[in-house]
Amino acid sequence: MPVYEYQCTACNNTFELRQKFSDEPATECPSCGGTVKKLISSTAFTLKGGGWYAEGYSGTSGSGSTGCPSGGGCAGCPSAAA
Ligand SMILES: [Zn+2]
Structure with missing residues (x-):
């Protein structure tokens, strides 16, 4: 769910609202x-993007399933003993 940042035009108070795309803007x-205006909040999208970006990477980088740096070629590896 995206986070929107607003700023009050009367008192300059800034606040964040977690809203659905379908929700009415504050x-x-x-x-x-007072009346508020919506600010473009790039930080919210950066945080959100970093989350799924990291998860995607952890899934694809796990190629070394044996846990051995040699990739199964050393005497201690299960595949080499078999
Ligand atoms: Zn205000």
Whole structure:
């Protein structure tokens, strides 16, 4: 769920709202009730992207299933003993 950042045009209070794409955007400042404008928050998308990016990498980089740096070619590897 994306996080939207708003800034109050009356008191300059900034706040974040976690909203669905279908949710109505916030129009009132929670502290003074003034009009708010939506800010473009790139940090929210960076954090969100970093999450699934890291998960994707952990899935593809696990090629060494034996856990041996030689890839199964040393005397201690199960595949070499078999
Ligand atoms: Zn305000």
